[in-house]
Amino acid sequence: MDAMTEIVEMGDQGPRVARRLSARLATWGAVSTLGGAVLAVKGTSAGVRAFGLQNAVWGAIDLGIAAVGAAAATPPTAGRLRTVLLINTGLDAGYVAAGAHIAVRTPDFGGRVTRYQARGHGCAVIVQGAALFWLDLIHAQQLR
Secondary structure (H helix, E strand, O other), X not given: OXXXXXXXXXXXXHHHHHHHHHHHHXXXXXXXXXXXXXHHHHXXXXXXXXXHXXXXXXXXXXXXXXXXXXXXXXXXXXXXXXXXXXXXXXXHHHHHHHHHHHHHHOOOOOOOOOHHHHHHHHHHHHHXXXXXXXXXXXXXXXXX
């Protein structure tokens, strides 16, 4: 009997929820990367291209995180995974707030972006933060 089977048979939902989360995060990452790349290249304005670029980068990071989670030799216990997901949920709320700040205040970051690009980047951070918030929260709730 391998470690995964033993843990699941003991009633720990952590490994099962972790697998679902990795699969959903990979799907979100792929959609964000591909959709973002299309918008980054084909977008009709600087703001849309910035929105696409930001989503593509977040999507690539999400794909990497999902791959690491799926390849983990030892699956997380339910308690550990729930703690990590609840901490991440707080961080995700921070991403949404930071994205809103950038979208509304449109800083130019020392002249590196226009206000339209800042708005696009900020809106993408809101989208990504909200999606991650939802993913982390629903999976944490499954571990009560």
